Amino acid sequence: MSAAPETQVKPAPSPRPERKSSGFGALLLRLHFYAGIFVAPFLFVAALTGLAYTLTPQLDSLVYSNELTVASTDGTPRPLAEQVAAARQAHPDGEIATIRPGEGDGTTQVDFNVDSLTNDRQHTVYVDPYTAEVKGQLTTWFSYTPLKTWFDDFHRNLQLGDLGRHYSEFAASWLAIIALGGLALWWRRTRGNRTAKKLLAPDLSARKGVRRTRSFHAATGVWLTVGLLFLSATGLTWSRYAGENFGAALDALDSRTPSLSTGVEAAGGGHHGGASGVAAFDPATADAVVKVARDNGLDGPIELSVPADAATAWTVAQNDSEFPVRKDKIAVDAASSTVVDRSDFADYPLLAQLTSLGVSAHMGMLFGLPNQILLAALAIGLLCVIVWGYRMWWQRRPTRAGRRALVGAPPVERGVWQTLPPWGIAVGVPIVFGLAWVIPLFGIPLAAFLLVDLAVGAWRSRSGRSSSIPVSPPPAGS
Structure with a gap:
């Protein structure tokens, strides 16, 4: 009779040393x-x-498709002066502040400063660039639609x-x-x-x-x-x-976005005037300003800032935030069709460039x-x-009894x-x-x-x- 095999007892595993935290x-x-x-x-x-x-770009396209886009792009765009005149007829109050000519199927947008509006709000009139037909009006904030403005405020300040x-x-x-x-x-x-x-x-x-x-x-x-x-x-x-x-x-660090000099000498019978001191805006001037901008390399979407008086030049700025960005700016003396000053994005200080790109990316535009x-x-x-x-x-x-929390x-x-x-x-x-x-x-x-x-x-x-x-x-x- 053979002896029973000995049972091997495995030693108990040594406890893991407690990890000490620094x-x-x-x-x-x-x-x-x-x-x-x-x-x-x-x-x-x-x-x-x-x-x-x-989601606001897509929501804008759904909610404001009539104001922001045109049904057909057939034909040649009407003169910008005609489009601005149509906007002025639809909105006789206030001063024209900025103009964004339509690109592709986008409408031309004309911003009006109105005394009754606060917090940098404006009235924007949307015009079909191919027919000069007014498509609608909205209260905007730096070109933002009411919906986008609301969501922007909600994110920034609830x-x-x-x-x-x-x-x-x-x-x-x-x-x-x-x-x-x-x-x-x-x-x-x-x-x-x-x-x-x-x-x-x-x-x-x-x-x-x-x-x-x-x-x-x-x-x-x-x-x-x-x-x-x-x-x-x-x-x-x-x-x-x-x-x-x-x-x-x-x-x-001298790294701000370079400012643009807009001072010009007021010529006799210049493009602005008026006894009240308010600029008498001539829509016909806009086409000449756009031509100067295009001739000086400002392609893509642009924004025209209307001068307040004859001693101030127009500002034309590219406003394309998608990469590669187009953010060059020029100041144009409409009376002589000359460029008074220029500021190119490529010449910005590095920190100014990074800040601009960072903000665009943070807002989902880059x-x-x-x-x-x-x-x-x-x-x-x-x-x-x-x-x-x-x-x-x-x-x-x-979870133990007496120690529950x-x-x-x-x-x-x-x-x-x-x-x-x-x-x-x-x-x-x-x-x-x-x-x-x-x-x-x-x-x-x-x-x-x-x-x-x-x-x-x-x-x-x-x-x-x-x-x-x-x-x-x-x-x-x-």
Whole structure:
């Protein structure tokens, strides 16, 4: 009888050593958490309204097809003077400010300044360039239709005016901080197993839970990072407070868009006049001005700015924002059909060029439809990242009896900044103060977060509670 084989007992696996977080990582995690909780609602609204704005070119074509386009392009366009005269007959009040000759199947647009309108609003008359028939009138804002103006205001200020502009600047001020912080946290979390797949793809092998949600949240955020940084930077360039600082920097670096000199000598019997001091606009002058512009290389869509008096030249500007952009400008003395001054986009300072291109791309105009699709994808991706972030907060909530909570506790301890090395504090504090000075709606909320965190810690200490709530690790496989 053979002896029974000995049962081999496998040694129990040694517990994985707990990963210690550096002071920088812990501080970044806590900041990312609080920023996600309090800033994400503003980012959500900005993404939602921005997504709606990307659809405005198509909505304009549907809603205002009669005003913006013509049914037939057969024949030769009528003289611009005839078209302007038709617009004036349809709109006898106000002063003609700008004229945009129709291109292709587009109508000619004539803007009128009217005293009863405020906030840079104008009345625009739309004329068929092939028949000189007036197609309609709209109240516009820098050539924007009422629909596009509404969506633009909704995205910038939620239809709340200057007060509402704080929301969009607050969102733009924190968007880059949150995106870069999340990227750094995901990079740290994947150390030791850092591959392109781990960084860029969600972990579909993970069971449903916080780990799976985090992988979708982080991987999508990595894909969006460059685009979100771009939206943050370009959005701040025309914000209220950071935008003023950006403008001051452009002035200091002499990088503003070059101005155009429009002064001319008024000739006897010149093209403007009038005892009331208001320019007596002669529509016939417009055709001569357009000819001068075309002869001097201004092709494509153009905009004519009507001078206020005989001592001022006409301004003719290309207004094609699609790449390659056409944004050259000239000042034309209509009395002598000469170019008084010229400003070409190619001669702009580099920062002025980048700012112009960045704003056009932010508004979905630079590359046309592909630009719109890319912005829509960024907006939808950001909405998903925010939803996943809040889902993680809910999934990390304590569920044991006696410790149940609606949401998860803040990660790591208060006062974690005290664990930073002295050189980290010496370098980091000036950087943070510098950012706070340049971007006030980053600095002020950051100070508020710190004060609230300190106040909560002090209250917990006085009430005999722990000043921090350590977060237990999630269950295995979650």
